[in-house]
Amino acid sequence: MRAGVLGIALLVAMNAHAAESPYRLTLQLPLYDSAANKVTGFSPSLLQAQALTQDFYLGSHRLLAEVFSTEQSAIGHPFEYFALLAFDYVSQITPLGMSWLHEEAHRSVLNQYGIRSHNGVYDASLSDSSIPVDEVRDVDLIRLKREHPADFVRLSTAGMEAESQLALNLEKAQFFDRALPRQRFLILLAHLGPISYRTFCDSRSGDHATAEDLATEGPNEMSRDFTGYDCVSYVYDLFRPFEPYEARGPHPSGEGIARYRSRDDLTSTEKNYLRRMSLMGWLNLVDPFLLDFSGWTWGDRRWAATLRHHLTPFGHSLEENIFLKDADRDDAGHLFIVRQYTNQKRTLPGIEWQCFGCQTWKDGMSLDLRAGLWWQPKSLLYASRRWRPGGFLAVQIKQTLNQNTTAFAEVMSKSGGWMADEINLSPATDLRLGLTLQFH
Template sequence: MKAGLLLLALIVTSYAEAAESPYGLTLQLPLYDSAAKQVSGFSPSLMQAHALTQDYYLGSHRLIAELFDSADSEMAHPLEGFALLAFDYVSGITPLGLSWLHEEAHRSVLNQYGIRSHNGVYDASLSDSSIPVDEVTDADLIRLKRDHPADFVRLSTAGMEAESQFALNLEKAEFFDRALPRQRFLILLSHLGPIGYRNFCDSRSGDEATREDLKREGPDELERDFTGYDCVSYVYDLFRPDEAYEARGPHPSGVGIARYRSRDDLTSTEKKYLHRMAIYSWVNLVDPFWFPVNSWQLGDYRWTATLRHHLTPFGHSFEQNIFVKPEDAREGGHLFIARQYTNDKATLPGFEWQCFRCQALGNGRALDLRSALWFQPKDLLYRSKHWKAGGYLALQLQQDIHDHARIFGEIMTKTRGWMADEINLNPATHLRLGVNLRVN
């Protein structure tokens, strides 16, 4: 973590003498989030983890562009492209990188219930085939499954969900905030990670890896990953919300519970569902942001659109994202998201509207708004027959305090329900405060 924070500091100081660019860089410093639960080690909230990872990549990409003297150019220097590819690949297993965000999303689910854990990225190397979230006790997993079955399913899906949302956040930065267009390979990586993961779980290789992991592990439960390969555990617990965690059986070492699931543990119906979710994952590649031309003009507006598929605590969700902004606008615009939530009994709709710099209040003040409405299963479980309306509202007030600095305060409130980048499934209200540093 110290190395990552040192790089962020280097990024900020390196721009003090940088020439002005038609592209901008906004570094988000979310200093306070009431959703953060300091349980063990460094435990940022999910929102803070997203912001730190976005800063890490956007700032590093801008720094690389400055080194190649191309920060004011839409196209990267030929050698810069190789540097970006190398950085995005290697940084995946560094603190603040994409794998770190994946594991912090898992930890955010655990943190909200006071469950200790450790992000294995801090101990990882490029040769590691998988990275654990460890130091979790069987007793805590038993309690979480018993008392919060929807959160227990979400625990398995949170990492893949965070990677997909990270791609969306990069796209919003480029489309609405003039971020330097250097994120194509990173956006593609953010999609290919969950796609590859879902398809690996739905394979013999995944089954064999699970069996080998169980055999290799010793009797210390704190050295084990909390769940093994996420997608199989997601399906297993999605279909078994009332099954006691202990029913997984004893660990081969004779100490503790066999946490990991493979397709051998699934029924034929569950295997088909896992296979269908693996197929649906390819929808996420319907995304023009990893192409050189990624938006189009229609009248006085510029627009683009993407598709997404998420795994949810109650099943899954398809969404259609439409980005719109005035052609002559330097910043701001609107993101419209239509969703279809599906469990075993029904498919019902949801809708979200995000407005960036949607209201200038004068004297350097501006307002951002985010709102959502949905119909989701009342208990957020797969076989629930009863659905309930819910919603979300967030207002963020920004105040310029310098040509390159803006403070912000955000208040958000939500009913019970799932949102891809809000960790609470239960009703929640949170206050967030921070600083945005702007480099032109």
């Protein structure tokens, strides 16, 4: 974390005397989010964690470009790409890196119900095969599953969801906000993380790792991960939302509950579902931003399109993201997201619209909008037969303070339902306040 802060400080210092670049660095400082629930220590909201990780990577990538004097070029120095590969890979297990974001997403589900936890990234090293979210009590997991079964399923999927959303946010920064196009390898890592995780869960290696973890853990429940390998737990609880958590059985040490699930705990139907979700994860690689890409031309517009597949509390969601902007404008545009929500019984649609720079005024004030409609299972559970409409609206007002700084205030209100990056499954209205820093 100290390295990231130092890097951004050095970048700002170099930017003070650098020639203006056709690209710019935009850092988000989400100072307040009413959705954040402080439990212990540093516990950002899910959106705050996303913003911090994006800042960390965009700032560090720009710093490397400054070092190699390529900040005004779409193409980096050959040695710069080696540095980017090394940095993006190693930084995954540092605070603010991608693994940190993954674990903070799990913690955000726990935080909203006052459940204490610890992000294992702060103690991790490159030799670690897995990173836990620990210091979670069995009694809290028992309560969470009993009282909030949909949130309990989402607890297992939140980390992979956050990684996929990071890829989308980086693509938005590059397409709409003139971010330096150095994100290809990081976007690939954001896709391959969940893909490889799903594949590992659906393998004999995953089963062996789960058995070994259960056999070698000691009797202290606070040193255990909250769930083991996410994808298997997701399927297990997706099909058993009302099974008491205690039914997992006693831990081999004789103390507490055996939290971790393997494929041996799944029925043949559940194993087939795990395999299908593993295969569908590869759809996330339908993404032109993995190439040297800034959009296709359509008349006086530029556009792009990607696919995303998310695991949800009620099953899964497949979405098509369509980016659109005027070719001569880099600070405004539209993102349309068409979704198909699927549970055991049916598939129904949803749509989202994000408008950047919808309205601007002469005094430096501008307006961004986000809105969405959906049909999702009423109980947000896999076997639910009843579906209901829902949606959300977010209004963000931005005010320019000086050449580099903009203040923003956003109000977001949603009905009951799942949204990627919004932690509340129940109806909620949240206020976000912060600053945006821009450097050319």
